[in-house]
Each structure stands twice: as structure tokens, then as C-alpha cells.
Amino acid sequence: MRIAIFNQKGGVGKTTTTLNLGAALNRSGNPPLLIDLDPQGHLSSIHGQAPLDAGQSLFAFFQDLRTLQELEVEWEHIGRLIPAHQQLIKVDSIFGKGPAILNKLRHGLDVLEEANPERHCLIDCCPYIGVLALNAIFACDCLVIPVSTDYLSLQAADHITRTLQVLEPVMKRRVPRYYLLTRFDRRRRMSEDVRNRLRERYGDEVIDTVISENVTVAESPSLNQDVFRHNASSTGAHDYRKLFNELLERGSLPVTTR
Template sequence: MRIAIFNQKGGVGKTTTALNLGAALHRSGNAPLLIDLDPQGHLSSIHGNIPLASDKSLFAFFQDQQPLQSLEVAWEHIGQLIPAHQQLIKVDSIFGKGPAVLNKLRLGLDALEAAHPDRHCLIDCCPYIGVLALNAIFACDTLLIPVSTDYLSLQAAEHITRTLQVLEPVMKRRVNRLYLLTRFDRRRRMSEDVRQRLCERYGDDVLDVAISENVTVAESPSLQQDVFRHNASSTGAHDYRSLLAELAERGCLPITTS
């Protein structure tokens, strides 16, 4: 299954969610493929040992027609990563927004899944609508939308809803979307207010799990670690285990056991 993690607002936990959900999958025995679709390359920087050349990154898939499998880098405790590069910022200007480029990632993943049919894929998106984010939306089975518990994030969620309303007639399907509350602080009234408003607007599309405001979650990327390696007994680690369990229960990330 493919999950794209996207919000048009920065700082809501997209990369942190990709990292820790990937780590949770690995710990369950279902090591995933992570794709860094953000020219800023935050997810790739957490890996800490990726090739620096653009022809070893996702840019080579768009620019040079390199197959995705040739760009994979092993990531201990996670699975595999296809890293980003700053050159990805050029994709919009080089390719425009025609149907061929918008479906490029979907077709590439279709080919890749022939060799890895049971491997889940998590796509960390850039925080704006362009060719890269549209590729992720066209390719994914589920769009996971992190919403930090502030009112600007609520507005960003509404922007995404309007974007999907425009895209879905073109795609000829409804994009399955789930809203994930992040940076949730139970001591603050605003957190509960944002949760209530989100549930009123999106109902069952809002996940029951919320990712708490947590020091371990915040610190671990700077140490090039996922939350489980940093502190497996932390609240943050518990939240991401619960997130995986809920996604599995909803059929978005089926977990296989050996």
C-alpha cells in the first residue's frame, strides 16, 4: 500500500510522521520503502549517509528515466529510502503539469511493486501543490494529512479538501484521505477545540490516534534517529505504534506476520 503524507502548511510533522511510521512498520516486520519527494530533503538528511549526486536521487527518475529500484538506499532500522535532491525544485519548470508527468511516479511504483508486491511505501511530500505533490496524490492509495493543533492548520486542511475536489474528477476516483492530529497537547484547550472542529468537518476521516507534543519526537530527527531508537518507552513511541495499529485496522497498512 502507498501512503502519501501531505499538508500545504509546513511544520505540521510530515517528515517526522514518515520517519516514525516507517520505523514502526520495520519493527512490525514490514520494512517499507520511504520516498523523499521534498526538494528540501529533510527526510534524506535524517538518514545521514545518502549519495550527494543528483543522479543518485529521485531527480534522476524524473530527469533521466532511471528506474526507482536503482535509486534505493538501505536504511537500517527503517527499510529502504529513495532520497531527494535540491534539483527536484526544477521538476515543475522542466515538465509542466501534463498527464504524463503527473502519473510518472504512479507508473514507476507499479513497476517497482512487481518485484516487491508486499512492501508498503510512504511518500514524504513537499508543502506546496506542484508537480511533485500531484505525483504523490495520483500515486497513493491513501493521503495522510497531518494537522498540528492550531487554527492555521485547520485552514490548511480546508485548502487540501478544495484541491482534492478539483483533482478527483480528473482522477476519476475519490482519494482516500485521513487526518492525523499532531503536536497535540492535552493541557491546552485549543488542542481539544481543533480536534472537535476537525471531527465536525471530516467525521470518520479523522484518525482516533493523536501524536502528542513530545520531547522525544522533537529531538530524535536531530540525532538521526527515529523515536523508537531514541526512546522506545516514550509517549511519542507509543503514539506512533498506535498510529500503525489504527492504519492497519482501517486497511491502509495491512501488517503481515511471519
């Protein structure tokens, strides 16, 4: 299963969700592949020891025709990572937006899955629509769209939905998507209001689990840790465990129990 974590708005928890879903998968005995598709490289920086050379990053897959398998690095307690590099920002200007480049990641993952068909892939997307994000959308089986509980994020969710509708005739399919509320603060009326509005618009596509505003979630990346390793009994760890279980129940994360 390939899941892209995407929102055109920054600061909503894309990287944090990618990291902690990956950790939850690993804890279930199903270590995933994480792909950092953001030139800012936040996910790669959390790894702590990812290669800094562009030739060892995802950029080399686009530029130098290296295979995805060649670029994988081990990530203890998570699985595997294909790191990003700042040079990824050049992909739009170098390659344009033809069908070959937009489907490049999908074809690369098809090759990977021949050798490891049961491994899940989580893609941390950049916060704008361009060649990189389109590669993720074209390649994924479903999208998780984190929406922080403020009104601008609600507008961003609507914008993403319209973008996906425009892409559907090109892709010849409707990409399943789940809207995930993040930075949820039960003390604020706005959080509940945003949740109600999101449910009115997108119904069952809104994940029941919410990711609460939590210091453990916020500080664990600075320690190069997922939320479970940082504090497995925290509210943040509880929330991401619930998210993993809900995606499991919805059939979006079929796993092998070990």
C-alpha cells in the same frame, strides 16, 4: 499500499510521521520503501548517509530516466529510501503539468511492485501543490494529512480538501484520506477545540490517535533516529505505535506478521 503524507502547511509533522510510520512497519517485520519527494530533503538528511549527488536521487528518475529501483538505498532499522535533492525544485519548470509527468511516479511504482508486491511505500511530500505533490496524490492509495493543533493548520486542512475535490474529476476517483492531529497538547484548550472542529467537518476520516507534543519526537531526527530507537518508552513512541495499529485496524496498512 502506497501512503502519501501531505499538507500544504509546513511544520505539521509530515517528515516525522513518514519516518516513524516507516520504523513501526519495520518493527512489525515489514520494512517499507520511503520516498523523499521534498526538495528540502529533510527525510534524506535524517538517513545520514544518503547520496548527495543529484544523479543518485529522485531527480534522476524525472530527469535522467533512471528507474526507482536503481535509486534505492538501504536504511537500517527502517527499510529502503529513495532520497531527494535540491534539484527537484526544477521539476515544475522543466516538465510542465501534462498527464505523462503527473503519472510518472505511479508508473514507476507499478514496476517496482511487480517485483515486491507486499512492500509498503510511504511518500514524504513537499508542502505545496505542484508536479511533485501531484505525482504523490496520483500515485497513492491513501493520504495521511497531519494537522498540528492550531487554527491556521485547520484552515490548511480545509484548503487541501478543496484541492482534492478539484482533482477528483481528473483522477476519476476519490483518494481516501485520514486527518492526523499532531503537536497535540492536552493542557491547551485550543488542541481539543481543533480536534472537535476537525471531527465535525471530516467525521471518521479523523484518526482517533493523536501525536502529542513530545521532546522525543522533536529531537530524534537530529540524532538520525526514529522515535522508537531514541526512546521506545516515550510518549511519542507510544503515540506512533498507536497510529500504526489504528491504520492497521482501518485496513490501510495490511501487514504480514513475522
